[in-house]
Structures are given as structure tokens and as C-alpha cells.
Amino acid sequence: MLRIKLVRYEKIKSGQANILKDLKEGTIIIVDAKFTPSEETNLIHETMEFISDKFSGIELGSVSQYNLKGTLFGKFRDMLGELVMGKRMGITVIGPAKLVRRIESHPEDILLYL
Amino acid sequence: MVLGRHFGKIKNKFASIARRIFRKKKDIKIGLYGPVNSGKTTLANKICMDWLGEELGVVSVIPHETREVQMKEKVTMNVGGKSLSFALVDIPGIATKIDFEDFMRYGLKRSEAKQRAKEATRGVIEAIKWLDEMDMVLVVLDSTRNPLDQVNITILGNLDARKTPFIIVSNKIDIKKSDTTRVRNSFPGYDVIGVSAKTGAMMRELYRMVLKKI
Numbered sequence: 001m002l003r004i005k006l007v008r009y010e011k012i013k014s015g016q017a018n019i020l021k022d023l024k025e026g027t028i029i030i031v032d033a034k035f036t037p038s039e040e041t042n043l044i045h046e047t048m049e050f051i052s053d054k055f056s057g058i059e060l061g062s063v064s065q066y067n068l069k070g071t072l073f074g075k076f077r078d079m080l081g082e083l084v085m086g087k088r089m090g091i092t093v094i095g096p097a098k099l100v101r102r103i104e105s106h107p108e109d110i111l112l113y114l
Numbered sequence: 115m116v117l118g119r120h121f122g123k124i125k126n127k128f129a130s131i132a133r134r135i136f137r138k139k140k141d142i143k144i145g146l147y148g149p150v151n152s153g154k155t156t157l158a159n160k161i162c163m164d165w166l167g168e169e170l171g172v173v174s175v176i177p178h179e180t181r182e183v184q185m186k187e188k189v190t191m192n193v194g195g196k197s198l199s200f201a202l203v204d205i206p207g208i209a210t211k212i213d214f215e216d217f218m219r220y221g222l223k224r225s226e227a228k229q230r231a232k233e234a235t236r237g238v239i240e241a242i243k244w245l246d247e248m249d250m251v252l253v254v255l256d257s258t259r260n261p262l263d264q265v266n267i268t269i270l271g272n273l274d275a276r277k278t279p280f281i282i283v284s285n286k287i288d289i290k291k292s293d294t295t296r297v298r299n300s301f302p303g304y305d306v307i308g309v310s311a312k313t314g315a316m317m318r319e320l321y322r323m324v325l326k327k328i
Contacts, residue, residue, distance in 0.1 A: 057211030
């Protein structure tokens with residue numbers, strides 16, 4: 001059975017949610033914020049530590065609420081959102097690689113290939 | 115504990131800035147980052163052959179051939195009257211997944227495949243650690259593949275956040291289904307150049323861009 005879990009960004013940030021445990025158990029995680037590049041690399045780093053015969057890693061995709069990636073105004077909006085809300089507005093989808101074949105992150109949507 | 119982690123991050127950031135400020139010009143490091151099998155080592159070999167007359171690493175069709183950071187120091191590039199001396203760092207490909215069974219499809223025995231997977235995971239961790247060491251990065255992408263891969267986005271996002279100068283190298287333009295325009299359109303506002311590390315096409319232009327960028 002396919003399991004999808006919506007996790008609040010604040011719970012991950014505060015260490016209350018162990019998404020790697022969920023991912024290892026075959027759950028697809030949807031986070032209500034866009035991870036920062038540094039959070040993404042931290043997640044990849046942690047994932048690599050847990051690679052085994054049963055867990056081959058993750059597929060990851062994120063989309064910003066603002067379709068302004070790379071522009072100065074987009075960065076300003078991201079920064080403002082981060083300051084006010086404490087997180088980057090958008091969503092991040094993470095799936096176990098054994099379950100999710102590929103995730104494509106487009107500027108306005110995310111595609112999951114199961 | 116959370117405070118400690120934040121303090122550690124701040125300390126690392128300051129150390130990185132200090133390193134950049136006090137690093138001598140001759141210690142410039144140019145890294146080759148990118149996803150697996152995008153042709154990073156082929157490009158590193160081409161650069162080293164052009165300016166040193168010797169290759170840097172072994173190339174293979176089996177993913178994760180480069181599982182350790184490889185470096186060639188004192189590479190001196192001379193183009194159009196400009197010169198630059200640097201260390202070229204070939205970084206293992208970054209991936210979010212490593213499945214030993216994928217290696218078995220290339221004919222590796224189960225034990226060999228498991229060992230390769232283990233080394234590849236260490237390679238990815240090394241690649242991430244080296245991000246702070248770079249003065250400039252060539253992000254090598256396979257122009258025949260979809261550029262909107264999360265690994266590519268994560269690498270570019272990290273370089274952007276660190277303010278590390280970088281050029282997106284759309285490699286393998288010698289292959290018919292190569293599409294540098296798609297790479298360019300996927301990452302607007304960034305410097306993109308299409309090259310073939312294998313045939314050497316557009317390498318001169320890449321060297322000019324590197325000298326201009328650093």
C-alpha cells in the first residue's frame with residue numbers, strides 16, 4: 001500500500017520528525033516548505049550514511065511558491081518569506097528510491113514517476 | 115544541541131570565508147561538480163591533457179567510476195594573453211540514490227557491486243564536504259539528459275548560496291540528441307556553454323570563460 005505523509009517543516013527543523021526513518025520504511029514525504037540548498041545537501045549527506053541493501057536512497061523534488069527562481073526579486077521574496085514565516089514558501093517531496101523511480105522539479109510543478 | 119549545531123555551522127562559514135580571503139592566488143581550486151556519468155573525468159582529462167600533457171583519472175561507462183576526490187595541481191592555462199594557475203579537482207558524482215543492483219547490470223559480481231556502492235556513498239559525502247573548498251566550479255551536465263534533475267538544482271543552489279563562481283558546462287554536444295538550449299532555458303541567468311570533452315569541441319571558448327569568470 002502506498003503511504004504518503006505530510007510533515008510540517010517546523011517539525012523537521014526542530015528535530016521532532018525523523019523523515020529518514022519514514023523514508024526507510026517506504027513512505028513518501030511531503031514537506032510544507034521548500035528546503036534550502038544547504039538543507040538539501042544535509043539530507044543527501046544523511047541519506048548516504050544510511051544506504052544499505054534495502055534502502056538505496058531517495059528521490060527529491062521541490063518547488064517554490066514564487067515562480068521567480070534565479071531572479072533578484074525571487075530571491076528577495078524568498079528571503080522575506082523566510083524571515084516572516086521562518087521557512088521558504090513552497091513544497092518539497094521526498095520519496096524512497098526503491099518506490100519512486102524519478103522526481104522532476106519544474107518551476108511550477110513536481111512530477112513523480114512511480 | 116540545536117544551538118551547538120548552529121554554532122558549528124557559523125564557525126565553519128567563518129572558517130570558509132577566512133580561507134578564501136587568506137588563500138594565495140596560486141592555491142586557486144577549480145572543481146568539477148555534477149551528477150553521475152556527466153563526463154566530469156573526461157573533461158578533467160581533456161583540461162589536463164591540454165595544459166599539462168597528462169590525464170587525471172580513469173573514465174568508465176559504469177556509474178560512480180570516480181569515488182574519491184582526484185586533484186591535479188599547478189595546471190596553467192594560457193588563452194588570449196591571459197594566464198591562470200590552479201589546481202583542478204575532479205569530484206565524485208553527486209547522487210541521491212545508490213543501488214548496488216544497478217552496478218550488477220554492468221556485469222559486476224554481487225560483492226564487487228556492494229563494495230562499489232559503499233565507496234560511492236563515501237564519494238558523495240566527500241563531494242559535499244569539498245563544496246566549501248572551491249574558488250570556482252564547472253558544473254558538468256550531460257546535455258542529452260533532462261537538466262531539471264534535483265541533483266543539478268541542489269548543486270547550483272549551493273554554489274549560489276556560497277557565492278562561488280560557476281559555469282554550467284553542457285557536455286556531450288557531439289551526441290545527436292544533445293540539447294544545450296534546453297540546459298540554457300532550464301537555468302536562465304547563468305553562464306552556460308556547450309562543449310564536447312570527448313572531441314574537444316568548444317574547449318577554447320570554455321577556457322576563455324573560465325579566465326573571464328575567476
